Amino acid sequence: MATKRIGMEGSFAIAEAVKLANADVVAAYPITPQTHIVERLAELVANGELNAEYIPVESEHSAMSACLGSSAVGARTFTATAGQGLELMHEVLYVASSLRLPIVMTVANRALSGPLSVWGDHSDVMATRDCGWIQIFAENVQQVFDLVLCAFHIAEDPSVLFPTMVHVDGFHLSHVIESLYLLEQEEVDKFLPKYHHPYALNPDKPVTIGAFGPPNIYTETKKPQDIALRASKKVILQVWRKFSELTGRYYSPVESYKAKDADVLLLVMGSFSETAMMAIDKMREEGQKVGLIRLRLWRPFPFDEFRQAVAQAQLLIVLDRALSFGGPTGPVCSEIQAALYPLETRPKIISFVGGLGGRDISVPTFEDIIRRGMAKAKQGRLDELEMIEVRE
Amino acid sequence: MESLAIYAPRLVTTKEYLASGHRACSGCGEVLAVRLTCKALGRNVIIVNATGCMEIVSSQLPYTSWEVPWIHTLFENTAAVASGIEAGIKVLSRKGGYSQKTKVVAMAGDGGTMDIGLQALSGALERGHNFIYICYDNEAYMNTGIQRSSATPFGASTTTSPAGKISIGQTSWKKNMPAIAAAHDIPYVATACTSYPFDLMNKVKKAMKVEGPAYIHVLSVCPTGWRLPSDLTIKAGRLAVETGVFPLYEIEAGKYTLNFDFPQLRPVEDYLKLQGRFRHLSKEVVAQIQERVKAEYAKLKRKVIQGS
Numbered sequence: 001m002a003t004k005r006i007g008m009e010g011s012f013a014i015a016e017a018v019k020l021a022n023a024d025v026v027a028a029y030p031i032t033p034q035t036h037i038v039e040r041l042a043e044l045v046a047n048g049e050l051n052a053e054y055i056p057v058e059s060e061h062s063a064m065s066a067c068l069g070s071s072a073v074g075a076r077t078f079t080a081t082a083g084q085g086l087e088l089m090h091e092v093l094y095v096a097s098s099l100r101l102p103i104v105m106t107v108a109n110r111a112l113s114g115p116l117s118v119w120g121d122h123s124d125v126m127a128t129r130d131c132g133w134i135q136i137f138a139e140n141v142q143q144v145f146d147l148v149l150c151a152f153h154i155a156e157d158p159s160v161l162f163p164t165m166v167h168v169d170g171f172h173l174s175h176v177i178e179s180l181y182l183l184e185q186e187e188v189d190k191f192l193p194k195y196h197h198p199y200a201l202n203p204d205k206p207v208t209i210g211a212f213g214p215p216n217i218y219t220e221t222k223k224p225q226d227i228a229l230r231a232s233k234k235v236i237l238q239v240w241r242k243f244s245e246l247t248g249r250y251y252s253p254v255e256s257y258k259a260k261d262a263d264v265l266l267l268v269m270g271s272f273s274e275t276a277m278m279a280i281d282k283m284r285e286e287g288q289k290v291g292l293i294r295l296r297l298w299r300p301f302p303f304d305e306f307r308q309a310v311a312q313a314q315l316l317i318v319l320d321r322a323l324s325f326g327g328p329t330g331p332v333c334s335e336i337q338a339a340l341y342p343l344e345t346r347p348k349i350i351s352f353v354g355g356l357g358g359r360d361i362s363v364p365t366f367e368d369i370i371r372r373g374m375a376k377a378k379q380g381r382l383d384e385l386e387m388i389e390v391r392e
Numbered sequence: 393m394e395s396l397a398i399y400a401p402r403l404v405t406t407k408e409y410l411a412s413g414h415r416a417c418s419g420c421g422e423v424l425a426v427r428l429t430c431k432a433l434g435r436n437v438i439i440v441n442a443t444g445c446m447e448i449v450s451s452q453l454p455y456t457s458w459e460v461p462w463i464h465t466l467f468e469n470t471a472a473v474a475s476g477i478e479a480g481i482k483v484l485s486r487k488g489g490y491s492q493k494t495k496v497v498a499m500a501g502d503g504g505t506m507d508i509g510l511q512a513l514s515g516a517l518e519r520g521h522n523f524i525y526i527c528y529d530n531e532a533y534m535n536t537g538i539q540r541s542s543a544t545p546f547g548a549s550t551t552t553s554p555a556g557k558i559s560i561g562q563t564s565w566k567k568n569m570p571a572i573a574a575a576h577d578i579p580y581v582a583t584a585c586t587s588y589p590f591d592l593m594n595k596v597k598k599a600m601k602v603e604g605p606a607y608i609h610v611l612s613v614c615p616t617g618w619r620l621p622s623d624l625t626i627k628a629g630r631l632a633v634e635t636g637v638f639p640l641y642e643i644e645a646g647k648y649t650l651n652f653d654f655p656q657l658r659p660v661e662d663y664l665k666l667q668g669r670f671r672h673l674s675k676e677v678v679a680q681i682q683e684r685v686k687a688e689y690a691k692l693k694r695k696v697i698q699g700s
Contacts, residue, residue: 024483053479058515065469069476072463075484095465201438201461203494208456210464217453
């Protein structure tokens with residue numbers, strides 16, 4: 001195992017993982033804050049360090065469409081996008097998952113227009129929640145590298161064959177330089193099997209991909225797709241276990257921090273978790289029994305792990321970095337409520353929305369969120385959606 | 393003597409790559425064009441099909457008419473999917489994971505090519521992928537019920553450009569898609585029509601040999617949408633060519649060749665009067681169309697004489 005710790009920008013770490021995975025095709029269209037990823041990949045291809053075809057397409061719609069083609073012919077395929085780009089891909093995303101094409105994509109999460117914002121939040125993710133992809137959140141540069149590498153293994157597993165997104169907070173992760181451990185090529189080669197699609201396009205064994213489904217058969221194609229996506233969790237766990245054996249770095253669908261004996265839990269996704277941890281540390285020092293839950297696996301939703309992680313808590317405070325306009329709460333909180341509703345005993349749930357369009361959330365603000373959440377729970381104000389730090 | 397036109401009838405393979413039993417309308421010019429195209433292409437191809445008539449008539453789950461590898465994904469992205477397949481084959485061949493010289497062939501209708509798919513097509517042509525793009529042009533969105541596209545001819549009545557008390561139907565002239573393809577400086581552009589089957593197959597064979605993008609624009613007579621008896625498909629296609637409405641030509645490395653020239657074009661009325669979609673046109677509008685066809689034909693001939 002590579003023991004040398006080096007400093008690297010998040011985007012470059014992603015490119016490094018794609019290079020080590022020996023991807024065959026990269027099709028991408030530039031969009032802030034994803035640009036450094038694809039620039040670096042184009043450079044690696046131009047220098048012969050990555051033996052791949054780089055397709056500089058004319059839109060994100062075509063980027064994902066080209067990915068469909070290269071993946072269907074049996075090539076290991078990668079792309080990256082952000083915000084508006086993910087939205088432009090929208091209809092193609094559903095085709096990728098329905099045709100079971102294991103494309104790997106990093107999304108440098110970005111707010112949606114308007115007003116135009118190139119900065120990070122999770123509006124883009126939430127708009128693609130139901131597209132049938134495996135979706136994983138990273139919290140720091142080491143995780144970005146590790147999870148992109150694992151994503152190829154997960155996606156291409158013969159029993160999975162689902163496209164996989166690794167969510168990386170725009171700027172906060174894509175542009176930050178942190179220290180990380182890379183892996184040697186031989187280690188990756190041993191870890192990552194070769195991609196082989198059982199029904200790849202080939203004149204020797206003609207297949208029809210993408211036939212249309214009339215009402216008498218459409219449902220029959222959708223049910224197995226949902227079953228297969230849910231079942232992919234088993235492989236996700238296996239791959240992460242295998243990865244931990246190689247690196248000592250262990251990933252799980254729901255991760256906790258000081259949560260075991262906590263009465264109050266805060267739930268976040270992505271890079272904000274590390275700031276939230278500092279707030280938890282501070283409040284613990286003050287004697288408060290608070291902890292943190294980080295949802296790493298967004299799809300398939302890890303119901304068992306999640307229910308188990310929050311089982312002992314009295315209160316669960318959810319911070320969303322996206323809005324569901326006119327909806328009940330933030331989009332993540334709605335899912336959390338749905339996941340816990342069938343249980344007889346469950347924590348009270350309080351919803352906050354913040355960190356939109358690249359706005360930072362500081363340690364004191366996280367403390368404030370937790371305190372206010374506790375106060376609201378006491379007052380029984382459970383049905384309020386509160387946006388934090390809004391100037392009025 | 394490579395020209396299929398001479399030995400063609402005997403040389404055409406009896407092998408079918410588009411199986412019978414598909415759901416095309418009777419007299420469909422497009423399905424005939426695709427069948428002939430496939431004969432010319434042979435087995436070593438991967439076909440990418442846009443959403444549209446051909447996809448719908450040939451691929452209803454759990455059946456397929458395709459005896460060659462075939463993929464359909466969406467409406468507007470056919471050229472982009474073809475780009476990915478071509479790039480995938482290229483890199484896999486380089487790395488030893490693919491051992492054939494397979495041609496990637498994209499197919500779409502006029503809407504999928506000239507309207508919603510134009511951006512993806514322009515991108516793929518500009519990037520120079522080694523593939524053939526064939527537009528089967530039946531001059532409207534026939535699959536969804538005869539709505540106008542940018543390929544619909546001037547004066548044609550469609551469901552979204554209906555002729556009415558104050559409208560002649562389509563009020564814009566047909567977009568010159570071969571010229572747009574040619575403006576990308578690609579090695580091969582051609583027009584073809586089902587009514588000239590050997591010319592069509594010749595052009596497909598030529599496109600197979602091209603290194604880089606080739607674009608073929610096939611006029612595909614649609615009896616359903618053109619309001620034409622289904623036994624007149626071939627005749628209508630012939631008249632489109634003989635009246636100069638749809639000339640058959642090639643642009644090879646910028647050089648224009650007119651494949652069928654007529655010392656005297658037949659009057660456009662011969663073509664228009666067969667079809668219900670033009671039934672409402674006044675003499676004045678027919679004269680206007682005649683003028684336009686003459687002028688366009690003369691423009692094309694000047695390009696042929698000048699060589700580019």
